[in-house]
Amino acid sequence: MGVFERFLKPNTLYYPGCLTSTVLKELEKNYDALLKLSGINYIKIQNIYCCGSPVRNAGYTNDFEKLARKNLEILKKYNVGRIITSCPACYHTLRSAYREVLRNEWNIHVLHTVNVLWDAIENGRLGVRETKNDGIKVCYHDPCHLGRWERIFTEPRKIIKTLGYELVEMERTMLDALCCGGGGGVKANYPELAGEIAKERVLEAVSCGADILVTSCPLCYASLKHASELLENKKVRVVEISQLLLKSLHGGRKE
């Protein structure tokens, strides 16, 4: 790519979101690996701000608008035309909430990693290793921000099936999916309440007979995993979808 092209062609940004980049760093590494394996050229921006999802949901609207504007400026500076995020809350915020406050100024295309990775698998850019997952039952927990608020239901399920797992569904799924209990600031404000809801969700996974409960959201993942530990549940393993993918892509890389 020549200097000019590089300059003119808009960049793709991988935006992991604050929870992933500051707390669940291992997930960020996973997505870095998966995006690279899929042959996607992307940049990362160290000094970008929080997308503002928790800020907006807690009612700090002025702060939210400021964050959106500051981020827009940074994104322009880096000539970003496309954002890939692995966080459903960031996805919903960048995709829908930014449009509400920035209106026409916001024209950056936003994608979630489940779309991007499914696309890569479907087009053969991300080769799935011959799988020996027959008979392992996996259920998928729809993150609210990705499912109900953005209507993404099929891609993660296709990924699970492609990896050779048997897809099973919980009692409340897709549009009716039970929240992990952590959204809207509840995890931080009322951890016991969030925990109680997450336990209910884990038990739902147990009763649908799943061996693995997979989700595609860092907060759902952390909440459900925590609840599963509290329940001393040995039946269902809680994993994030990048872990499931990597396991099948590299000869069984550790989760």
Added chain:
Amino acid sequence: MDKATVKKLVEDKRLKDKRRVFDTSLKNYRIALSRVLGETDADALKNRARRIKEFSIDNLNDLKKEMIRKMEESGITVHEASSSKEAREIVREIIGSESIVVKSKSNVMREIRLVEYLRSEGIDVVETDCGDFLVDLCEEKDIHPVLPAAHIRLNEIVKKIRQKTGAKVEESAESILAFVRSYLRERITKARVGITGANVLTAEGAIVILENEGNISLVSRLPEKHVVVATIDKIVPTLEDAMVICRAQSIWGTGLHMPSYINVISSPSATADIGGVKLVGAQGPKEVHLVLVDNGRSKIINSDFREALYCINCGACLAACPVYGVLLNNYGGDAYHGGIGIVKTYCFEGLKEAFDRGVYLCTTCGACREMCPLGINIPEMVRKIREECVRNKFELASNVEMIENTRKYGNPFGKVEGSEALEPDKMYCC
């Protein structure tokens, strides 16, 4: 609501037990609902209901005028009440010197705290809805607009019946019902004032009330005076529109295609069979009064909270709500529970009350909106109330920390050196 209160509620053994009992009803409801929805063109019905409500709220003033004119023509007395207090006083005046009134289930009566008020005035108020009657008897609180007593165990009910009436009742649903039926029948025939709510009012002058138990028919027909307490947002143009709302109410409220009964009342009872003269007060009531309650509603027609006026109180959103599933009626107001209850508490009682009743409990998961027959965007309204909270410094400690971190470091966590072991109450995300 503060963190400690919520923690206590989550760990409360009695509440856990109620949840367990209530869960059965909720599960049955979900099964019934999904069966009925499978046999219905739900989207078409939702669209129709939504359009009717939008039109009705847009044209509320005209429809209201028209309705009042029609009703007065046909002999129904309409009393407009702008506040709860006014509404209570109007009802008090209609009751006059009667010492006993029978009433059916109604959310607005709870909203205006009518029963407490009438009882404080020395009037014997008898709940005739089976669930409400049991809640009253057991000195409990209702937990659901359609299933108010579904959390009370049978042995508790039997104990209370024996304690309070001396009646010996077996610990079976049938036996309890037989007692309730004969006990209430006697009270209803004695009362000369019956008070009901209404599901829909029409600009053509009809009061429409659904029921499955049959008590509303009795309460609205047997006493001499029938008092209807209803809010202005219940008005729709025609009886056909009302039937659409009734169907939605039945399906999403109870999981049934239609209720056992739909009462349509458009005048006091009358006959012209004796000597050809029209006599008012034949075999039903002689007087019908409609107390039309505003209580802050006309103020929100053109606000961010307008959608709250579309609500038909079916309770479907509660069955979908993860937080209500844990906290039951502790989340929301006394009259309206859950997220929509928070919105209504804010609209009718104010910001402080909404804050105390759990405006920050909502996970904004959106399951309620998906479930709601009117597609009401409850999380969006909750966010708007939170904005108002921030403006007025009703904040939670965690949120304050989150926003300070974000302002200072550009991310809600501040300067954490990452580890998965981050305490849950530091997980400021989403």
